[in-house]
Amino acid sequence: MMEDFTPQPTPPPPAPPVAAHAYAVPFAPVPQRRSPWFYLGITAASLVGLTLFLSGIVWLSMRALSDNSESHLSVSSSKIAVIDIDGVIMDAEKVDTQLRKFGDDSSVKAILLHINSPGGGAAASQEIYHEVLRVRTEKHKKIVASVESVGASGAYYIASACDRIYANEASVVGSIGVIMEWTNYGELLRWARLKSVIIHAGELKDAGDPTRELTPQEEAYFQSLVDNMYGQFVHDVAEGRHTSQDKIRPLATGQVWTGQQALGLGLIDRIGGYRVALMDTATDVGISGEPSIVRPSSPKRGLLSILTSDGEDIFPNPADYLNHAPGFYFMWK
Numbered sequence: 001m002m003e004d005f006t007p008q009p010t011p012p013p014p015a016p017p018v019a020a021h022a023y024a025v026p027f028a029p030v031p032q033r034r035s036p037w038f039y040l041g042i043t044a045a046s047l048v049g050l051t052l053f054l055s056g057i058v059w060l061s062m063r064a065l066s067d068n069s070e071s072h073l074s075v076s077s078s079k080i081a082v083i084d085i086d087g088v089i090m091d092a093e094k095v096d097t098q099l100r101k102f103g104d105d106s107s108v109k110a111i112l113l114h115i116n117s118p119g120g121g122a123a124a125s126q127e128i129y130h131e132v133l134r135v136r137t138e139k140h141k142k143i144v145a146s147v148e149s150v151g152a153s154g155a156y157y158i159a160s161a162c163d164r165i166y167a168n169e170a171s172v173v174g175s176i177g178v179i180m181e182w183t184n185y186g187e188l189l190r191w192a193r194l195k196s197v198i199i200h201a202g203e204l205k206d207a208g209d210p211t212r213e214l215t216p217q218e219e220a221y222f223q224s225l226v227d228n229m230y231g232q233f234v235h236d237v238a239e240g241r242h243t244s245q246d247k248i249r250p251l252a253t254g255q256v257w258t259g260q261q262a263l264g265l266g267l268i269d270r271i272g273g274y275r276v277a278l279m280d281t282a283t284d285v286g287i288s289g290e291p292s293i294v295r296p297s298s299p300k301r302g303l304l305s306i307l308t309s310d311g312e313d314i315f316p317n318p319a320d321y322l323n324h325a326p327g328f329y330f331m332w333k
Contacts, residue, residue, distance in 0.1 A: 078292065079107050080108070080110050080281060080282060080285075081108045081110070081295070083098050083112070083295075083296060085117050088120040089119060089120030089124050089128070090120050090121050091124055096128060096131045100131070102294070103139040108141070109141075109142070109287065110141060110143070110144065112144050112277060112281060113144070114146050114148065114274055115146065115147050115158070116147070116150055117152075118150050118152050118332045119153030119331035119332055120153075121327070124154070125153075125154030125155070125157045125330045129160070129240070132158060132162060136162075142285055143162045143163055144162055144163055144164045145158070145165045145166065145277075146274045146278075147159065149171060151173045152172055152256050153331045153332045154331060156173055157236065161240045165270075166268065166269065166273070166277040167259035167262060167268045168259050168271070168272070170258055171259040172332075173257060173259060174257045174262060175254055175331075176233055176248065177330075178226045178233060178330060179226075179328075180226050180327065180329070181327060181329070184210050186210070186213070196209070203217075207222065225328065226328070234249055234252050243266065251265060278293075
């Protein structure tokens with residue numbers, strides 16, 4: 001018999017040996033217990049951080065309070081308050097509030113108005129004028145005006161209510177007069193092919209409509225208002241300067257004078273700057289040496305207060321665009 005020589009299949013190679021630890025379950029490391037000193041250190045660091053945080057708040061608050069006065073460490077009961085009147089005067093409330101505050105403060109012996117303003121709104125200037133007079137008479141406080149560069153029109157109106165007016169030789173003072181103005185944009189509307197539609201009752205209700213020219217009747221009407229305010233201005237300056245209207249009226253042409261000229265015209269009392277006015281006032285109220293100065297607090301707005309406000313500081317109120325009424329001003333231009 002013949003033998004079967006059919007080749008047999010080659011058996012697969014044996015699998016490599018498996019390490020004994022290949023399928024072993026790894027053991028989790030045993031957590032180490034923290035020392036009590038670790039937790040004590042964390043607590044101490046937190047307390048230190050909190051203490052520093054609170055100390056910082058207290059320090060900032062004290063610094064803000066100290067900024068409100070040039071003499072915050074002074075315990076003197078004889079102080080002079082300084083109120084700055086800068087720029088265009090359009091609102092009386094801020095200055096009136098400061099006048100009332102210092103007028104009620106028994107430690108304040110006198111108030112100095114440090115003025116650098118061309119004037120502003122007629123009513124606002126007049127309101128501050130009357131508040132100065134009230135504090136002087138009711139609270140028996142000496143109030144002095146010191147004109148820096150400009151003390152004109154409404155600013156001079158206010159200064160005239162003071163006991164005394166100081167100005168530098170080159171300061172600009174005066175401008176006793178009234179101006180009324182608004183913008184007429186009728187030509188612009190016609191160029192843009194827009195038409196203003198107004199329905200009114202009352203013959204002069206739309207007087208001063210900025211889309212058209214004034215009628216002769218409207219012009220006479222507004223002139224009568226300006227003349228009346230002019231008369232009030234002249235009267236009040238004469239009262240404040242303790243003189244007659246006949247002497248003020250020739251000077252009430254709306255023009256300004258230098259401090260040197262104004263002294264000879266009787267519009268100011270003395271030549272001198274802020275320092276001269278301050279030291280003279282201190283002497284007048286019986287303060288010897290360097291006077292203690294107090295100033296109104298100035299609110300400082302941070303990011304938080306801006307974000308939590310009504311947004312008018314960032315976005316203008318649309319209602320402001322509707323305000324096209326003519327304005328009456330005691331202002332030098």
